[in-house]
Amino acid sequence: MGLYRDLGSNPGVFRVLGSQLMARFPFGMLSIIVLLHIQLAYGDYTSAGIVLASQSIGQAVSGPLSSRLMGKWGMRPVLTATSIACSVLLVVIAVVHLPLPVVTAIALLVGLTTPPITPAVRTMYPKLVPGKQLQALFSLDAAAQEIIWVIGPVVAVFVTSQFSTAAGLCVAAAFMLLGGAWFISSPALGKVKLLPSKRGLGAVLRYPTVVIGTVLSFFFVASFAAIEAGIVAAFAGPHGGHGSIESGVVLAIFAGGSLVGGLLIGHREMRPWSPALRIVLVLAGTAACLVSLNIWWLCAVLFIGGMGTAPTFAAISNIVSSTVRFSETAEAYGWIGTGTLVGVATGSAFAGIAIDIGGAHGAIIVSAGLLVVCAIIAVATLRWMPDLKGRSIEPPPETGTLTIPLP
Structure with a gap:
Protein backbone atom coordinates (compact mmCIF):
# COMPACT_ATOMS: atom_id res chain seq x y z
CA MET A 1 0.00 0.00 0.00
CA GLY A 2 3.03 2.26 0.36
CA LEU A 3 3.14 2.50 -3.44
CA TYR A 4 -0.21 4.27 -3.47
CA ARG A 5 0.69 6.50 -0.51
CA ASP A 6 3.83 7.68 -2.33
CA LEU A 7 1.71 8.98 -5.20
CA GLY A 8 0.54 11.80 -2.91
CA SER A 9 4.01 13.35 -3.01
CA ASN A 10 3.28 14.45 -6.58
CA PRO A 11 1.26 17.72 -6.60
CA GLY A 12 -2.22 17.51 -8.08
CA VAL A 13 -2.33 13.76 -8.66
CA PHE A 14 -5.21 12.94 -6.32
CA ARG A 15 -7.25 15.95 -7.47
CA VAL A 16 -6.89 14.87 -11.09
CA LEU A 17 -7.79 11.31 -10.15
CA GLY A 18 -10.89 12.34 -8.22
CA SER A 19 -12.15 14.97 -10.65
CA GLN A 20 -11.79 12.81 -13.74
CA LEU A 21 -13.65 9.99 -12.00
CA MET A 22 -16.55 12.33 -11.25
CA ALA A 23 -16.53 13.62 -14.82
CA ARG A 24 -16.57 10.08 -16.23
CA PHE A 25 -19.13 8.78 -13.73
CA PRO A 26 -22.11 9.28 -16.11
CA PHE A 27 -20.56 6.83 -18.58
CA GLY A 28 -21.26 4.03 -16.11
CA MET A 29 -24.86 5.17 -15.65
CA LEU A 30 -26.00 5.97 -19.16
CA SER A 31 -26.22 2.52 -20.73
CA ILE A 32 -28.59 1.23 -18.03
CA ILE A 33 -30.62 4.45 -17.79
CA VAL A 34 -31.04 4.82 -21.56
CA LEU A 35 -31.95 1.13 -21.81
CA LEU A 36 -34.68 1.53 -19.18
CA HIS A 37 -35.84 4.98 -20.34
CA ILE A 38 -36.37 3.94 -23.95
CA GLN A 39 -37.93 0.59 -22.98
CA LEU A 40 -40.40 2.42 -20.76
CA ALA A 41 -41.20 5.00 -23.44
CA TYR A 42 -41.58 2.63 -26.41
CA GLY A 43 -42.51 -0.68 -24.77
CA ASP A 44 -39.64 -3.00 -25.77
CA TYR A 45 -35.92 -3.50 -25.26
CA THR A 46 -35.23 -3.74 -28.98
CA SER A 47 -36.02 -0.02 -29.43
CA ALA A 48 -33.59 0.69 -26.62
CA GLY A 49 -30.99 -1.40 -28.44
CA ILE A 50 -31.44 0.71 -31.56
CA VAL A 51 -30.92 3.95 -29.63
CA LEU A 52 -27.84 2.59 -27.84
CA ALA A 53 -26.40 1.36 -31.13
CA SER A 54 -26.77 4.87 -32.56
CA GLN A 55 -25.02 6.32 -29.53
CA SER A 56 -22.19 3.81 -29.92
CA ILE A 57 -21.66 4.85 -33.56
CA GLY A 58 -21.24 8.45 -32.44
CA GLN A 59 -18.79 7.41 -29.74
CA ALA A 60 -16.80 5.34 -32.23
CA VAL A 61 -16.26 8.46 -34.32
CA SER A 62 -15.72 10.91 -31.46
CA GLY A 63 -13.06 9.00 -29.48
CA PRO A 64 -9.98 9.41 -31.70
CA LEU A 65 -11.28 12.56 -33.42
CA SER A 66 -11.84 14.59 -30.25
CA SER A 67 -8.47 13.39 -28.93
CA ARG A 68 -6.72 14.87 -31.96
CA LEU A 69 -8.72 18.09 -31.58
CA MET A 70 -7.33 18.43 -28.05
CA GLY A 71 -3.83 18.40 -29.52
CA LYS A 72 -4.82 21.09 -32.04
CA TRP A 73 -7.07 23.38 -29.99
CA GLY A 74 -6.10 22.49 -26.41
CA MET A 75 -7.72 20.26 -23.83
CA ARG A 76 -9.79 22.86 -21.98
CA PRO A 77 -11.75 24.24 -24.99
CA VAL A 78 -12.60 20.77 -26.33
CA LEU A 79 -13.55 19.35 -22.92
CA THR A 80 -15.70 22.39 -22.09
CA ALA A 81 -17.63 22.38 -25.38
CA THR A 82 -18.30 18.63 -25.38
CA SER A 83 -19.32 18.51 -21.70
CA ILE A 84 -21.94 21.24 -22.17
CA ALA A 85 -23.30 19.90 -25.46
CA CYS A 86 -23.57 16.29 -24.27
CA SER A 87 -25.29 17.30 -21.01
CA VAL A 88 -27.90 19.39 -22.83
CA LEU A 89 -28.69 16.54 -25.22
CA LEU A 90 -29.19 14.11 -22.33
CA VAL A 91 -31.68 16.49 -20.70
CA VAL A 92 -33.57 16.77 -24.00
CA ILE A 93 -33.95 12.97 -24.18
CA ALA A 94 -35.09 12.97 -20.55
CA VAL A 95 -37.80 15.63 -20.64
CA VAL A 96 -39.15 15.60 -24.22
CA HIS A 97 -41.04 12.62 -25.64
CA LEU A 98 -40.07 12.41 -29.31
CA PRO A 99 -40.53 9.87 -32.11
CA LEU A 100 -38.04 7.01 -31.99
CA PRO A 101 -36.12 8.11 -35.14
CA VAL A 102 -35.59 11.57 -33.62
CA VAL A 103 -34.38 10.12 -30.32
CA THR A 104 -32.05 7.85 -32.27
CA ALA A 105 -30.56 10.88 -34.04
CA ILE A 106 -30.11 12.71 -30.72
CA ALA A 107 -28.40 9.62 -29.30
CA LEU A 108 -25.96 9.78 -32.22
CA LEU A 109 -25.16 13.38 -31.24
CA VAL A 110 -24.71 12.28 -27.60
CA GLY A 111 -22.07 9.85 -28.79
CA LEU A 112 -20.37 12.44 -31.01
CA THR A 113 -20.14 14.97 -28.16
CA THR A 114 -18.97 12.52 -25.47
CA PRO A 115 -16.23 14.41 -23.52
CA PRO A 116 -12.77 12.87 -24.14
CA GLN A 135 2.09 1.16 -12.73
CA ALA A 136 0.82 2.08 -9.25
CA LEU A 137 -1.07 5.11 -10.63
CA PHE A 138 -2.66 3.13 -13.46
CA SER A 139 -3.60 0.43 -10.95
CA LEU A 140 -5.16 2.94 -8.55
CA ASP A 141 -7.00 4.57 -11.46
CA ALA A 142 -8.32 1.19 -12.64
CA ALA A 143 -9.45 0.24 -9.13
CA ALA A 144 -11.09 3.62 -8.54
CA GLN A 145 -12.88 3.56 -11.89
CA GLU A 146 -15.05 0.75 -10.56
CA ILE A 147 -16.99 3.67 -9.10
CA ILE A 148 -17.84 4.36 -12.74
CA TRP A 149 -18.45 0.97 -14.31
CA VAL A 150 -20.09 -0.89 -11.43
CA ILE A 151 -21.18 1.65 -8.81
CA GLY A 152 -22.51 3.83 -11.65
CA PRO A 153 -25.19 1.28 -12.58
CA VAL A 154 -26.04 0.90 -8.87
CA VAL A 155 -26.77 4.64 -8.69
CA ALA A 156 -28.63 4.43 -12.00
CA VAL A 157 -30.85 1.61 -10.73
CA PHE A 158 -31.51 3.40 -7.43
CA VAL A 159 -32.45 6.74 -9.01
CA THR A 160 -34.63 5.19 -11.72
CA SER A 161 -36.41 2.85 -9.31
CA GLN A 162 -37.00 5.49 -6.62
CA PHE A 163 -37.76 8.42 -8.93
CA SER A 164 -37.82 7.96 -12.71
CA THR A 165 -35.63 7.24 -15.72
CA ALA A 166 -35.90 10.92 -16.69
CA ALA A 167 -34.48 11.85 -13.29
CA GLY A 168 -31.66 9.36 -13.85
CA LEU A 169 -30.70 11.03 -17.15
CA CYS A 170 -30.73 14.47 -15.48
CA VAL A 171 -28.52 13.19 -12.65
CA ALA A 172 -26.06 11.81 -15.21
CA ALA A 173 -26.01 15.18 -16.98
CA ALA A 174 -25.34 16.96 -13.68
CA PHE A 175 -22.39 14.68 -12.90
CA MET A 176 -21.02 15.34 -16.38
CA LEU A 177 -21.20 19.11 -15.97
CA LEU A 178 -19.97 19.37 -12.37
CA GLY A 179 -17.27 16.72 -12.70
CA GLY A 180 -16.14 18.18 -16.00
CA ALA A 181 -15.87 21.66 -14.49
CA TRP A 182 -13.81 20.32 -11.57
CA PHE A 183 -11.46 18.45 -13.89
CA ILE A 184 -11.15 21.28 -16.43
CA SER A 185 -10.28 23.78 -13.66
CA SER A 186 -7.47 21.57 -12.32
CA PRO A 187 -4.11 23.42 -12.39
CA ALA A 188 -2.37 20.23 -13.53
CA LEU A 189 -4.44 20.26 -16.72
CA GLY A 190 -2.94 23.59 -17.73
CA LYS A 191 0.62 22.35 -17.16
CA VAL A 192 0.39 19.44 -19.61
CA LYS A 193 0.37 20.39 -23.28
CA LEU A 194 -0.68 17.77 -25.77
CA LEU A 195 1.54 17.73 -28.81
CA PRO A 196 -0.24 17.71 -32.19
CA SER A 197 0.21 14.35 -33.85
CA LYS A 198 2.60 14.44 -36.80
CA ARG A 199 0.74 11.69 -38.62
CA GLY A 200 -2.76 11.36 -40.03
CA LEU A 201 -5.85 10.23 -38.15
CA GLY A 202 -5.67 6.50 -37.50
CA ALA A 203 -1.92 6.20 -38.05
CA VAL A 204 -1.53 5.29 -34.38
CA LEU A 205 -3.34 2.04 -35.17
CA ARG A 206 -0.09 0.90 -36.76
CA TYR A 207 0.95 0.09 -33.20
CA PRO A 208 -0.29 -3.49 -32.62
CA THR A 209 -0.71 -2.71 -28.92
CA VAL A 210 -3.23 0.07 -29.64
CA VAL A 211 -5.37 -2.27 -31.76
CA ILE A 212 -5.11 -4.99 -29.12
CA GLY A 213 -6.01 -2.60 -26.29
CA THR A 214 -8.99 -1.21 -28.22
CA VAL A 215 -10.39 -4.64 -29.07
CA LEU A 216 -9.85 -5.99 -25.55
CA SER A 217 -11.53 -2.91 -24.07
CA PHE A 218 -14.53 -3.35 -26.35
CA PHE A 219 -15.23 -7.00 -25.47
CA PHE A 220 -14.27 -6.63 -21.80
CA VAL A 221 -16.52 -3.65 -21.06
CA ALA A 222 -19.33 -4.97 -23.27
CA SER A 223 -19.41 -8.05 -21.04
CA PHE A 224 -19.95 -5.84 -17.96
CA ALA A 225 -22.73 -3.88 -19.60
CA ALA A 226 -24.42 -7.18 -20.47
CA ILE A 227 -24.17 -8.74 -17.02
CA GLU A 228 -25.28 -5.51 -15.34
CA ALA A 229 -28.43 -5.52 -17.49
CA GLY A 230 -28.87 -9.20 -16.65
CA ILE A 231 -28.60 -8.59 -12.91
CA VAL A 232 -31.14 -5.76 -13.13
CA ALA A 233 -33.50 -8.04 -15.10
CA ALA A 234 -33.00 -10.89 -12.60
CA PHE A 235 -34.40 -8.79 -9.75
CA ALA A 236 -36.97 -6.79 -11.71
CA GLY A 237 -40.46 -6.80 -10.26
CA PRO A 238 -43.14 -9.20 -11.52
CA HIS A 239 -44.90 -6.38 -13.37
CA GLY A 240 -41.83 -5.09 -15.18
CA GLY A 241 -40.47 -2.85 -12.42
CA HIS A 242 -37.01 -1.55 -13.17
CA GLY A 243 -34.39 -2.81 -10.75
CA SER A 244 -34.42 -3.26 -7.00
CA ILE A 245 -32.21 -3.02 -3.95
CA GLU A 246 -31.08 -6.61 -4.55
CA SER A 247 -29.56 -5.80 -7.94
CA GLY A 248 -27.81 -2.78 -6.39
CA VAL A 249 -26.29 -4.98 -3.66
CA VAL A 250 -25.02 -7.54 -6.17
CA LEU A 251 -23.45 -4.90 -8.40
CA ALA A 252 -21.86 -3.21 -5.37
CA ILE A 253 -20.28 -6.52 -4.32
CA PHE A 254 -18.99 -6.93 -7.87
CA ALA A 255 -17.39 -3.48 -7.56
CA GLY A 256 -15.92 -4.40 -4.18
CA GLY A 257 -14.19 -7.43 -5.68
CA SER A 258 -12.71 -5.28 -8.41
CA LEU A 259 -11.49 -2.68 -5.92
CA VAL A 260 -9.78 -5.36 -3.83
CA GLY A 261 -8.26 -6.97 -6.91
CA GLY A 262 -7.00 -3.64 -8.21
CA LEU A 263 -5.23 -2.80 -4.97
CA LEU A 264 -3.77 -6.28 -4.45
CA ILE A 265 -2.96 -7.34 -8.02
CA GLY A 266 -3.13 -4.38 -10.39
CA HIS A 267 0.22 -2.82 -9.44
CA ARG A 268 2.18 -6.04 -9.99
CA GLU A 269 4.65 -6.00 -12.86
CA MET A 270 2.85 -7.02 -16.03
CA ARG A 271 4.01 -10.02 -18.01
CA PRO A 272 2.73 -10.89 -21.52
CA TRP A 273 0.26 -13.45 -20.16
CA SER A 274 -1.09 -11.25 -17.35
CA PRO A 275 -4.10 -9.82 -19.27
CA ALA A 276 -5.30 -13.28 -20.32
CA LEU A 277 -5.10 -14.67 -16.77
CA ARG A 278 -7.01 -11.72 -15.34
CA ILE A 279 -9.73 -11.98 -18.00
CA VAL A 280 -10.14 -15.70 -17.29
CA LEU A 281 -10.72 -14.92 -13.61
CA VAL A 282 -13.57 -12.57 -14.56
CA LEU A 283 -14.96 -15.18 -16.97
CA ALA A 284 -15.04 -17.81 -14.24
CA GLY A 285 -17.12 -15.58 -11.95
CA THR A 286 -19.47 -14.57 -14.76
CA ALA A 287 -20.07 -18.10 -16.01
CA ALA A 288 -20.80 -19.25 -12.45
CA CYS A 289 -23.79 -16.86 -12.39
CA LEU A 290 -25.59 -19.30 -14.71
CA VAL A 291 -25.70 -21.88 -11.90
CA SER A 292 -28.15 -19.86 -9.83
CA LEU A 293 -29.67 -16.39 -9.60
CA ASN A 294 -29.78 -16.58 -5.81
CA ILE A 295 -28.54 -13.27 -4.43
CA TRP A 296 -25.96 -14.83 -2.10
CA TRP A 297 -24.54 -17.03 -4.85
CA LEU A 298 -24.30 -14.08 -7.24
CA CYS A 299 -22.55 -11.96 -4.61
CA ALA A 300 -19.97 -14.68 -3.95
CA VAL A 301 -19.09 -15.55 -7.55
CA LEU A 302 -19.12 -11.97 -8.80
CA PHE A 303 -16.85 -10.83 -5.96
CA ILE A 304 -14.33 -13.46 -7.08
CA GLY A 305 -14.75 -12.57 -10.74
CA GLY A 306 -14.54 -8.88 -9.95
CA MET A 307 -11.03 -9.32 -8.58
CA GLY A 308 -9.80 -9.59 -12.15
CA THR A 309 -11.58 -6.48 -13.43
CA ALA A 310 -9.45 -3.53 -12.29
CA PRO A 311 -6.17 -5.43 -12.88
CA THR A 312 -7.24 -6.00 -16.50
CA PHE A 313 -7.97 -2.31 -17.03
CA ALA A 314 -4.58 -1.46 -15.49
CA ALA A 315 -2.85 -3.92 -17.82
CA ILE A 316 -4.42 -2.29 -20.90
CA SER A 317 -3.22 1.15 -19.77
CA ASN A 318 0.28 -0.20 -19.11
CA ILE A 319 0.40 -1.77 -22.58
CA VAL A 320 -0.35 1.52 -24.33
CA SER A 321 1.75 3.77 -22.09
CA SER A 322 4.86 1.65 -22.52
CA THR A 323 4.69 1.30 -26.31
CA VAL A 324 3.26 4.54 -27.77
CA ARG A 325 5.09 7.85 -28.17
CA PHE A 326 3.78 10.73 -26.05
CA SER A 327 2.67 12.81 -29.05
CA GLU A 328 0.38 9.93 -30.06
CA THR A 329 -0.87 8.76 -26.67
CA ALA A 330 -3.94 11.05 -26.70
CA GLU A 331 -5.20 9.51 -29.92
CA ALA A 332 -4.20 6.02 -28.72
CA TYR A 333 -6.27 6.43 -25.57
CA GLY A 334 -9.00 7.93 -27.74
CA TRP A 335 -9.22 4.62 -29.59
CA ILE A 336 -9.14 2.74 -26.28
CA GLY A 337 -11.92 4.99 -25.02
CA THR A 338 -13.88 4.30 -28.20
CA GLY A 339 -13.57 0.58 -27.55
CA THR A 340 -14.74 1.09 -23.97
CA LEU A 341 -17.70 3.37 -24.64
CA VAL A 342 -18.89 1.48 -27.70
CA GLY A 343 -18.54 -1.70 -25.65
CA VAL A 344 -20.88 -0.30 -23.00
CA ALA A 345 -23.56 0.59 -25.53
CA THR A 346 -23.14 -2.59 -27.58
CA GLY A 347 -23.19 -4.88 -24.55
CA SER A 348 -26.34 -3.22 -23.25
CA ALA A 349 -27.98 -3.44 -26.67
CA PHE A 350 -27.29 -7.16 -27.11
CA ALA A 351 -28.25 -7.81 -23.50
CA GLY A 352 -31.57 -6.03 -24.03
CA ILE A 353 -32.39 -8.26 -26.98
CA ALA A 354 -31.24 -11.36 -25.05
CA ILE A 355 -33.46 -10.39 -22.09
CA ASP A 356 -36.47 -10.13 -24.42
CA ILE A 357 -35.67 -13.66 -25.67
CA GLY A 358 -34.38 -15.55 -22.63
CA GLY A 359 -34.66 -13.35 -19.56
CA ALA A 360 -31.76 -12.63 -17.21
CA HIS A 361 -29.96 -15.86 -18.19
CA GLY A 362 -29.82 -14.61 -21.78
CA ALA A 363 -27.89 -11.49 -20.78
CA ILE A 364 -25.48 -13.51 -18.61
CA ILE A 365 -24.79 -15.87 -21.53
CA VAL A 366 -24.05 -12.82 -23.72
CA SER A 367 -21.63 -11.53 -21.06
CA ALA A 368 -19.82 -14.85 -20.74
CA GLY A 369 -19.57 -15.20 -24.52
CA LEU A 370 -18.00 -11.75 -24.84
CA LEU A 371 -15.43 -12.65 -22.18
CA VAL A 372 -14.57 -15.90 -23.97
CA VAL A 373 -13.79 -13.91 -27.11
CA CYS A 374 -11.79 -11.41 -25.04
CA ALA A 375 -9.68 -14.17 -23.45
CA ILE A 376 -9.01 -15.81 -26.83
CA ILE A 377 -7.79 -12.49 -28.25
CA ALA A 378 -5.49 -11.92 -25.24
CA VAL A 379 -3.92 -15.36 -25.74
CA ALA A 380 -3.66 -15.00 -29.53
CA THR A 381 -1.78 -11.69 -29.22
CA LEU A 382 0.82 -12.72 -26.63
CA ARG A 383 3.69 -12.05 -29.06
CA TRP A 384 2.86 -8.31 -29.08
CA MET A 385 2.33 -7.95 -25.34
CA PRO A 386 5.20 -6.08 -23.62
CA ASP A 387 7.07 -7.70 -20.76
CA LEU A 388 7.27 -4.99 -18.10
CA LYS A 389 9.10 -6.97 -15.44
CA GLY A 390 11.82 -4.72 -14.04
CA ARG A 391 10.96 -1.91 -16.49
CA SER A 392 9.91 1.69 -15.89
CA ILE A 393 6.69 2.48 -17.78
CA GLU A 394 7.43 5.54 -19.86
CA PRO A 395 6.43 6.42 -23.43
CA PRO A 396 9.14 5.69 -26.02
CA PRO A 397 11.18 8.71 -27.13
CA GLU A 398 9.78 10.88 -29.91
CA THR A 399 12.85 10.34 -32.04
CA GLY A 400 15.00 7.31 -32.60
CA THR A 401 18.73 6.95 -33.15
CA LEU A 402 19.92 7.98 -36.61
CA THR A 403 22.96 6.17 -37.93
CA ILE A 404 25.07 8.27 -40.32
CA PRO A 405 27.48 6.17 -42.40
CA LEU A 406 31.10 7.37 -42.51
CA PRO A 407 32.49 8.34 -45.91
Missing part, protein backbone atom coordinates in the same frame (compact mmCIF):
# COMPACT_ATOMS: atom_id res chain seq x y z
CA ILE A 117 -11.91 12.70 -20.43
CA THR A 118 -10.17 9.32 -20.57
CA PRO A 119 -7.60 10.13 -23.29
CA ALA A 120 -6.92 13.48 -21.63
CA VAL A 121 -6.20 12.11 -18.17
CA ARG A 122 -4.25 9.04 -19.24
CA THR A 123 -2.06 11.18 -21.43
CA MET A 124 -1.45 13.41 -18.40
CA TYR A 125 -0.42 10.61 -16.01
CA PRO A 126 3.13 10.08 -17.38
CA LYS A 127 3.74 13.82 -16.88
CA LEU A 128 2.42 13.86 -13.31
CA VAL A 129 4.48 11.05 -11.74
CA PRO A 130 7.90 9.45 -12.32
CA GLY A 131 7.99 6.39 -14.58
CA LYS A 132 8.57 4.04 -11.64
CA GLN A 133 5.22 5.11 -10.13
CA LEU A 134 3.13 4.78 -13.29
